[in-house]
Amino acid sequence: MTPDERAAAFRSATRTLRAHGVRVPRAVLAAMAEEAGDESADVYGRGALIEGFEREVAALLGKPAAVFVPSGTMAQQVALRIAADARGLRTVAFHPTCHLEVHEQRGYAHLHGLVARLVGAPRRPVLRADLDALDEPVAALLLELPQREIGGVLPPWTEVEAMTAWARERGVALHLDGARLWETTPFYGKALAEVAAPFDTVYVSFYKILGGIAGAALLGDEPTIAHARVWLRRLGGNLVSQYPQVLAARAGLRDRLPRIPGYVERARRVALQLEEVGARVSPSPPHTNMMHVAFPFEPDALLDASAAVARDRGVALVGFARPTEVPGWCVTELVIGDAAAEIEDAELASLLRELVERA
C-alpha cells in the first residue's frame, strides 16, 4: 500500500483498539462548555476553577501544593532546576529513556545548565543497585513510574523504597515522573498518595490516559510550588487562561480515573490474545494498561496488514511500528483505554488472527 492508501484505510475504521480513539475538537469543546457551567475564567493562574482543581489534585496525591502547568516538559525541568539550585550542584540523574533525555532537545542543558548522569540500563527500570554504583554526587534523582519507553514497566515497590532510602541518606531530591502515575495503582495495590509519598516533587499529566486536551501538574511542598510559579513566569508557562485544559483535566480525573483498573485488566487479557497469535508482549503480563508488542514481521508488512483489517473490518489495531535490533521483528506500543470496550474478546481474537495471517 502507498502511505496515502494506508492512511485512508485507517481513517475509514470506525473502531480502534488504541487508547480512547480520535478526539474530535467540536465534541470536546461542546462537552467542556457544559463542564464549565457558570465558572469564571482563570486569569494568570488565579481563580476558583484552576485553584480548586490544583487543591483537588494535591489532595488526591497527598501533597501540600500543586500548580497547573501547560506541559510536563516545563514541570519536570522546573522541579530539577529548583533541586539543583538549592544544592549548588548541576548534575541530575535519570534513566537513559527519560523524557528529558529523548524528547526535549536537551532543554535541561540549554536552559538550566543541568548535566545528565544516566543511571540504569536502557531495557529495565532504575534499581537500587544502579544508585549504589553511582560514583559522583547528584542534585536530584528522577524516577519514572511506569517507565513509558520500555512498555510501562514498574520496578518492585521494595526497589522504590530502597531508592528512596538512598536519596534520603544523601540529601538527593527525589522527583517522580508520573506522566502515567494514574495507571500504577493496580500493580502496586496502593493508593495514588501512597505511590507519590516517597517523592519530594511529582509531575502528573492530564492528557494521556485521562484524555484531557493538554496540561500537567507539578506537586510538592508549599515553598517549592511557590518557587515553581516563579519559574513558570520565566518560562512563559503562566498563561492568561487555561480553562479549556483545566476543565478537560478535571473531567478526565472524574470520569476516567475510576476506569483505570478496568483498562489494566483488559490490557492483560489483550496481551494473552496477542501472545496466542505469536506476538511477544513486554512486560508480560503488562504492569499497567500499556505494553510493547513485538511482531515477527517487518514494520511495513505489519502496517499493511493492519490497514487491510481496518479497511475490511473497520477496526484499527496497530497504527505504527518501528524496526528492532532483531531482524524480521518490529515493535509497537499499545495503550488500552475506552476504545477497546467496543471490541469483544472473541472478535478481537479473530481480528488478531487475521492481522498476522495477512502480514
Added chain:
Amino acid sequence: MTPDERAAAFRSATRTLRAHGVRVPRAVLAAMAEEAGDESADVYGRGALIEGFEREVAALLGKPAAVFVPSGTMAQQVALRIAADARGLRTVAFHPTCHLEVHEQRGYAHLHGLVARLVGAPRRPVLRADLDALDEPVAALLLELPQREIGGVLPPWTEVEAMTAWARERGVALHLDGARLWETTPFYGKALAEVAAPFDTVYVSFYKILGGIAGAALLGDEPTIAHARVWLRRLGGNLVSQYPQVLAARAGLRDRLPRIPGYVERARRVALQLEEVGARVSPSPPHTNMMHVAFPFEPDALLDASAAVARDRGVALVGFARPTEVPGWCVTELVIGDAAAEIEDAELASLLRELVERA
C-alpha cells in the same frame, strides 16, 4: 467601601467601558465548538488547523513563516536567544518598561544567559538618538509597537525607519514586540505587513484586542522559525494540542481585526470626554485604542466612585488605579474594544461627570 463591597458593585454592572468585557468560559467554548466544524485536533504543532492558521498569520504580516506559541514570554525570549547565539553576544537592548524587564522574573537571564541593556527613557518610546548613544555592542534590539506601559505610545514612523537603518548597519537583530501590533495601522496609515516589514522577527498576541483564549505567534524567515520550534520543545511550549487557543485566535483575527479602526476612533472620542471632566490622557490624542488616564484623586477615592457608579448605573468605568509620583493624582489604563459600543457618547459623558463628582 470595603474591597468586598467594591468587588460586588463591579460584578453587578451589566456594561463596561473596558475592552471586551468579561469572558464567560461556557459561551467561549460553545462558540469554539461551532468554530471547530469538522476540523481535527492539532498534535504537537502539526495538523491542518494550526498549520493553516500559521500560514494565514504569516501572510497577513508579510513574513515567510510563523509558529503558534503558548505565550508571548516564550516567543520573545526565543527570538532574542536565537539572535544572541547567532552573534556570540549575550547583550540585548530594550526599553526600561519592556515586558521582559518588568513581567518575566528575568527569565531572559535565568534561562538564556542574556543581559539587558536598557535603552531610551521610561516615559517615551525608544528613538534613534538613544541608539546612537549606545556605547556597547548588542545582539538584538527589541522595539515594542505600541509601548504598552506608557499608554500605547507609537514613535513616528521616521524614527522606526531610522532605528531600522541603525540595526541594519550594525548587524543587530531587530525584533518587534507586537503584542498590540494589530492596533497600529490607523496611526501609521500602513498595512500590518508594512509595519512588520523592517523587523527580522515579530511577536503578535491573540488574546488581547483579538479576544482569544491565550496564545501568540512568532514570525520570521523559515530557518529562524524552524529553529524557534526546537526552542519550543526545550521550553515545553510544543503542546500536544492547542486547538481551543488556535480556534479562538482565528475567530478573533476574522471578527475583531476589522473593528480596530472603530475602536481607535472611539478611543479618541472617549479621551476628549475624559479631558472634559478634568482627567489627563496620555498620549493625547491616543495613538491606538489604548490610553493612560490620570485623575486628580487618590486611587481609593476614584475606585470607590467607580464602584458606586457601577452599582447605581450598571456601568463599570474604572476597574483599577495606582498612585503616581504626583501627590493626589492616580492613573489607570483604558483599552477600548467591543464593550464601549454599548454605551452612547452622551450617556458616557454623563457617567464620567458623575464619576468625578463622586470621587
